[in-house]
Amino acid sequence: MEPMLREALAELITKMADDELILGHRNSAWTGLGPILEEDIAFSSMAQDKIGHALALYTLLRELSGIKDMDHFAFGRQADQFKCCHLVEYPNGEYDFSLMRHFLFDAAETLRYESLEDSSFEPLRQLSRKFRGELKYHMLHGNTWVIQLGHGDEESHARMQGALDACFPLAFGIFEQGNREAFLIDQQVYPGERVLQERWLEKIYPVLVKASLNMPAPDLNPGTPGGRQGKHTVYFAPLLEEMSEVFRMDPETAW
Amino acid sequence: MPSFDPRIERLHISDNSKEELLSHGENWNIYEVFHQEKRGARHEHVGGVHAPNPEMALVFAKEQFGRRKRCVNIWVVNSADILAFSEQDEDMFAANLGKTYRDASGFRVMDKINRIRSQKKEE
Amino acid sequence: MYGGGYIFDEPDKKLSAQEQLHDDPEKLTRFEEKIQAGEKIEPGDWMPSEYRRQLIRLIEQHAHSEVIGALPEGTWITRAPGFKRKMALIAKVQDEIGHGQLLYNAAETLGKSRESMINDLLTGKSKYSNVFNYPAETWADVTVIGFLIDAAAIINQLANARGSYGPYCRALERICYEESFHLKQGQEAFASLAAGTHSQQAMLQDALNRWWPPIMQFFGPPDKISAHSGKLMQWKVKMASNDDMRNQFLDTYVPKVWELAMTLPDPLLKKNESSGRWDYTEPDWDQFFRVIQGEGPCNKERLDVRRWVESHGRWVRLALMKAGQRKSMPMA
Numbered sequence: 001m002e003p004m005l006r007e008a009l010a011e012l013i014t015k016m017a018d019d020e021l022i023l024g025h026r027n028s029a030w031t032g033l034g035p036i037l038e039e040d041i042a043f044s045s046m047a048q049d050k051i052g053h054a055l056a057l058y059t060l061l062r063e064l065s066g067i068k069d070m071d072h073f074a075f076g077r078q079a080d081q082f083k084c085c086h087l088v089e090y091p092n093g094e095y096d097f098s099l100m101r102h103f104l105f106d107a108a109e110t111l112r113y114e115s116l117e118d119s120s121f122e123p124l125r126q127l128s129r130k131f132r133g134e135l136k137y138h139m140l141h142g143n144t145w146v147i148q149l150g151h152g153d154e155e156s157h158a159r160m161q162g163a164l165d166a167c168f169p170l171a172f173g174i175f176e177q178g179n180r181e182a183f184l185i186d187q188q189v190y191p192g193e194r195v196l197q198e199r200w201l202e203k204i205y206p207v208l209v210k211a212s213l214n215m216p217a218p219d220l221n222p223g224t225p226g227g228r229q230g231k232h233t234v235y236f237a238p239l240l241e242e243m244s245e246v247f248r249m250d251p252e253t254a255w
Numbered sequence: 256m257p258s259f260d261p262r263i264e265r266l267h268i269s270d271n272s273k274e275e276l277l278s279h280g281e282n283w284n285i286y287e288v289f290h291q292e293k294r295g296a297r298h299e300h301v302g303g304v305h306a307p308n309p310e311m312a313l314v315f316a317k318e319q320f321g322r323r324k325r326c327v328n329i330w331v332v333n334s335a336d337i338l339a340f341s342e343q344d345e346d347m348f349a350a351n352l353g354k355t356y357r358d359a360s361g362f363r364v365m366d367k368i369n370r371i372r373s374q375k376k377e378e
Numbered sequence: 379m380y381g382g383g384y385i386f387d388e389p390d391k392k393l394s395a396q397e398q399l400h401d402d403p404e405k406l407t408r409f410e411e412k413i414q415a416g417e418k419i420e421p422g423d424w425m426p427s428e429y430r431r432q433l434i435r436l437i438e439q440h441a442h443s444e445v446i447g448a449l450p451e452g453t454w455i456t457r458a459p460g461f462k463r464k465m466a467l468i469a470k471v472q473d474e475i476g477h478g479q480l481l482y483n484a485a486e487t488l489g490k491s492r493e494s495m496i497n498d499l500l501t502g503k504s505k506y507s508n509v510f511n512y513p514a515e516t517w518a519d520v521t522v523i524g525f526l527i528d529a530a531a532i533i534n535q536l537a538n539a540r541g542s543y544g545p546y547c548r549a550l551e552r553i554c555y556e557e558s559f560h561l562k563q564g565q566e567a568f569a570s571l572a573a574g575t576h577s578q579q580a581m582l583q584d585a586l587n588r589w590w591p592p593i594m595q596f597f598g599p600p601d602k603i604s605a606h607s608g609k610l611m612q613w614k615v616k617m618a619s620n621d622d623m624r625n626q627f628l629d630t631y632v633p634k635v636w637e638l639a640m641t642l643p644d645p646l647l648k649k650n651e652s653s654g655r656w657d658y659t660e661p662d663w664d665q666f667f668r669v670i671q672g673e674g675p676c677n678k679e680r681l682d683v684r685r686w687v688e689s690h691g692r693w694v695r696l697a698l699m700k701a702g703q704r705k706s707m708p709m710a
Contacts, residue, residue: 035691152697307698
């Protein structure tokens, strides 16, 4: 493989994996603290799926660019070496925020993997087929909750609208363009962030309508460089410190 | 003593020691769950979930009863919609085993064949 | 996963001869014959009121133990070192919540709603396994809990799975299956530290030293002071004596700890070859009862967390409650 493609793929895979790891990490903190036992279980499974996706993507990365091993890459990097978007870094907040973030992110993730089913890069095609069923459940879960709480009672409607207003601007950070994006589009690895963002708006809009929630006006101006360039929110460094607290006690040994 | 749990501080959990009790029905209703291990197999009862409606019951049942081992489909049904006999009515089924006319063992074809064979031999 | 052997009972509610008089003697005889013959009791069946009360108490406390038991280990989900440990720990803590769900359902078949069981937990009226009133201070604690406390729980649960109440047995069948994964992942994480660096070994030894006394108390007071009557054994509610279960635990797991070159903080601990049973220093049972009554290092924190969970999840539950919803109990 030519070095330029290798680098471009590594950039794409790193940001996808970092998103999944960090959101999986955040969502897994609800395990044992969910609003009702049944939902506790469901939400935990999806957090596990995300961390599993991250591991699979880091494994691709190891084959692609020779990173040392997946644990070191995930638990041993400095904050500015992570390429996750800001949405996934935010603290869990109340369940409304976590649920809305899950719904918005997983819609984007589903479309991303769907687009990869036609990728010129075979390993990503394989992964997208492998994750398809899991993501279908994530969407069923997210849609059902958003619609039902949108129609629950006054408080739940107000909370979900508030959560949407808070998450929506952050969610555009998912589609922040990468440095080597044009090349990836040209090589037919994936259709690029702008296309995914359009599809995402088309996918979430009818669900929000069904839920009687108002979608805020999309801000389509590319903002200041964010997570994809390694610039993170104030919430990220403490998250990383906690996540790697034990690992960093002795990164060279087996735990 | 500070807690060993980082969540305690993060969620201000210790500020929240007020006792707030659940009201009746707050854990919603109960749906019985039946899973199908593979296509062609019967759906079998595996337990129940608390849910506000059938759609949510299915979402919950998928993870509580379908996250391990083989499973290809799940049914849910509100427990209140299930009718069953009571223990006292077991006697309605008690005579089943005595009704040989409903069972293959109640019919002895070989007897007749053997009788015909021996008659033929005598002829 | 955590059926603590000791089932707390309010002192004024011990089985009384008077209470038994309310039960129709003919039905009682038939009921006892059924159990004697190894048949299971199902939710709609006639049962003595004391049998129902004791079962609710047992299954409810088992359920609470799962849900509270998810907390000390849950603390370490965000800090677990590496993908394998992180994913296994989340899955394990999730299973515990799942076990709580199964057990609350089994208890509900006896006529007590999940809401009232949770309320009794929040007010402190109903207890949970005492072992969870201690903190998980380091990563090594997670491995000790996952290995030894799960091992102890399996002994207790395998015994209970042979009990007389159908829905409880069925829940335990699934629970025991998942426990085998818990025990294995706990043992492997434990062994990984034992085979690791000096500081990992020291961390593990420290955790073992702190957890050993609560583990020895796990199965409850010795038979000679345990208050439970032969009736519970006869009705197959309680399936094995505290001392027998403790001995079975020591027999299987002490050698497994020793073979990993770790020590246990009890100089008297050894198998008595002539009796075939284990000798050990008697745990401090006064301290055990004080912790049950609220004096442990984490009693308050555990309930505070559960109260936080219930109060912060409340809007979700209320939003989807339907006026006039038909409330049902699980079938089986």
